[in-house]
């Protein structure tokens with residue numbers, strides 16, 4: 432919460448500075464024109480507020496029967512749930528789930544409430560959801576504008592128009608060192624350049640690409656960069672003045688030739704994930720940012736963290752010198768270097784921890800007694816990874832620090 436007890440918004444985070452797209456004159460969005468981007472946001476926030484209100488009014492009471500479920504789902508005006516058949520099917524599945532579950536909470540809790548209890552569901556109030564959202568592009572809850580987006584940008588399937596693509600069958604290998612890739616880490620994150628190859632192969636500019644498990648939104652980044660000549664050429668393709676993209680192929684005579692296979696132009700991405708944190712990261716990856724305001728704010732936060740936590744990284748390197756420095760103290764470095772086994776380190780750090788069955792044992796050698804980057808308080812924590820174990824000093828023993836030790840024992 433901000434000091435004023437108002438939820439933080441994208442605006443309060445960046446104070447008065449706004450991304451360049453805002454306040455820059457008329458904008459069009461989903462076929463509507465607004466005097467500026469702020470008006471666009473206001474308009475869609477109003478719709479989202481009405482939608483959240485409707486959910487509460489119509490769904491936050493337990494369903495009692497199939498008919499009741501069906502009628503209430505069908506009456507939702509702000510949350511398009513599909514065709515008549517699709518709503519009927521959904522109502523059937525909800526009724527079945529409600530009767531099949533043995534969850535005792537169902538007697539007193541509605542389905543919406545149960546879903547909201549699941550790990551990962553946004554726990555904020557409507558006000559927080561609205562404050563974080565930038566509709567229709569991003570909502571910190573299920574997005575009711577996707578149907579409008581598809582209606583506006585999607586092309587209805589036309590059987591008379593031939594569409595044929597050979598399955599994409601080339602090896603794809605991309606490094607994980609691109610600055611865009613590294614801007615935010617995520618588990619099993621896919622480099623956007625790898626995704627671009629698939630999008631270019633299967634789609635045309637302006638097509639809608641859907642990633643239902645988007646994580647940090649690299650599919651969205653890839654879809655947008657399909658319109659960036661330099662980014663496309665960095666994949667080893669050629670782009671001519673008309674935006675035709677060529678790739679190298681081997682012809683029937685074994686000769687290498689450049690063949691056209693795609694067109695330059697951004698594709699439109701719909702990104703979805705179960706995790707609210709993931710969609711928030713994906714949104715920020717895919718939305719214009721005022722770089723200067725971002726840098727200023729990042730520096731301010733870094734300074735605040737340094738002022739508050741910097742002491743944890745400072746040690747007296749040599750007992751003789753009273754100069755504070757970042758890193759491990761000489762005294763502790765010597766003690767640790769003298770250890771020949773994990774047990775010796777364990778004993779040095781915390782005798783009690785020897786009872787832990789998960790602690791590795793056996794011969795080891797120490798390495799990287801460098802500036803600490805992670806720490807924890809209390810008991811030393813041991814994590815066992817291939818060829819590496821880590822621990823940190825308990826707060827009562829010394830200043831916290833990270834110890835990397837190469838593990839040379841079995842298993």
Ligand SMILES: C[S@@+](CC[C@H](N)C(=O)[O-])C[C@H]1O[C@@H](n2cnc3c(N)ncnc32)[C@H](O)[C@@H]1O
Nearest residue numbers: 619620621644645646647648649704705706709
């Ligand atoms: C492997 S990650 C995707 C990473 C992504 N390709 C990237 O580059 O950042 C898989 C994602 O699927 C999401 N996920 C898992 N089950 C899901 C579900 N039932 N519906 C939507 N998302 C789900 C997880 O939250 C996770 O973010």
